[in-house]
Amino acid sequence: xxxxxxxxxxxxxxxxxxxxxxxxxxxxxxxxxxxxxxxxxxxxxxxxxxxxxxxxxxxxxxxxxxxxxxxxxxxxxxxxxxxxxxxxxxxxxxxxxxxxxxxxxxxxxxxxxxx
Amino acid sequence: xxxxxxxxxxxxxxxxxxxxxxxxxxxxxxxxxxxxxxxxxxxxxxxxxxxxxxxxxxxxxxxxxxxxxxxxxxxxxxxxxxxxxxxxxxxxxxxxxxxxxxxxxxxxxxxxx
Numbered sequence: 001x002x003x004x005x006x007x008x009x010x011x012x013x014x015x016x017x018x019x020x021x022x023x024x025x026x027x028x029x030x031x032x033x034x035x036x037x038x039x040x041x042x043x044x045x046x047x048x049x050x051x052x053x054x055x056x057x058x059x060x061x062x063x064x065x066x067x068x069x070x071x072x073x074x075x076x077x078x079x080x081x082x083x084x085x086x087x088x089x090x091x092x093x094x095x096x097x098x099x100x101x102x103x104x105x106x107x108x109x110x111x112x113x114x115x
Numbered sequence: 116x117x118x119x120x121x122x123x124x125x126x127x128x129x130x131x132x133x134x135x136x137x138x139x140x141x142x143x144x145x146x147x148x149x150x151x152x153x154x155x156x157x158x159x160x161x162x163x164x165x166x167x168x169x170x171x172x173x174x175x176x177x178x179x180x181x182x183x184x185x186x187x188x189x190x191x192x193x194x195x196x197x198x199x200x201x202x203x204x205x206x207x208x209x210x211x212x213x214x215x216x217x218x219x220x221x222x223x224x225x226x227x228x
Contacts, residue, residue: 004158031214042119042205042220056215091159095214103149103161104207104216 002026004107006092012113013082021077021110025094032075033095033104034067038088046090049075082114117142119208121219128196129227136191136222138180138206145211148189150180151218153203162204165189176200198228 005024013019025032034046045059049069060066064082069075079086089111093104118141128134140146150162163174170182180191189206203223207216 033215035218040220042121043207043218045215045217048215050214093159103164105161106151106159108158 004094004105006107006110010111015114016081018080021090023075023092026105029094031095033093034077035091036088084114087114117217119206119217119219121206121222123222125223127225130198131195134193134196136204138189140187140208142210147209149207150191151205196226198226201226
């Protein structure tokens with residue numbers, strides 16, 4: 001596609017439920033990133049994929065968070081047993097392999113609300 | 116760990132005023148630098164970037180930024196703002212050779228017509 005597509009755009013879930021957030025990057029972009037943006041905060045790095053592998057998972061806030069990427073394309077971020085502090089906008093970005101020289105293209109995000 | 120500081124969290128200006136948003140980072144080696152903008156209800160968009168060469172970088176919509184290595188700074192400037200520049204502005208830094216940019220907390224700019 002022409003841009004990075006994320007779904008759903010909004011998700012309201014009950015505390016304790018699991019959620020899956022999807023990111024469809026720009027075709028041909030080998031690097032894919034997940035960030036979290038909380039109200040009044042900057043972008044918090046979660047995880048990065050190069051192809052299907054995740055060299056850096058250091059940003060995942062707890063073991064309730066996991067992510068995978070298949071076929072070098074679509075990525076899914078899963079949050080298990082959601083907590084209220086997980087409420088945020090989850091952003092996905094993609095870039096070409098070379099250090100993001102073309103910049104990082106962001107999706108519109110998924111706004112997650114845990115009630 | 117590297118960090119990125121945006122000292123101005125909220126800036127309010129009138130149209131035609133000049134703008135300068137500060138960005139400082141803590142990493143001591145080679146860096147790649149970015150400014151992103153997020154207009155209300157829209158996704159983050161790249162304004163400009165610096166990888167090497169001329170430290171004065173010109174971006175879209177009349178924005179420019181200057182990389183001052185000795186000050187670890189990459190401030191964003193625009194000589195005359197417009198109401199349509201109302202947005203959130205984020206500075207980002209990635210160490211040379213790294214694929215992962217670290218973002219600042221953002222600066223909210225409101226321009227009054």
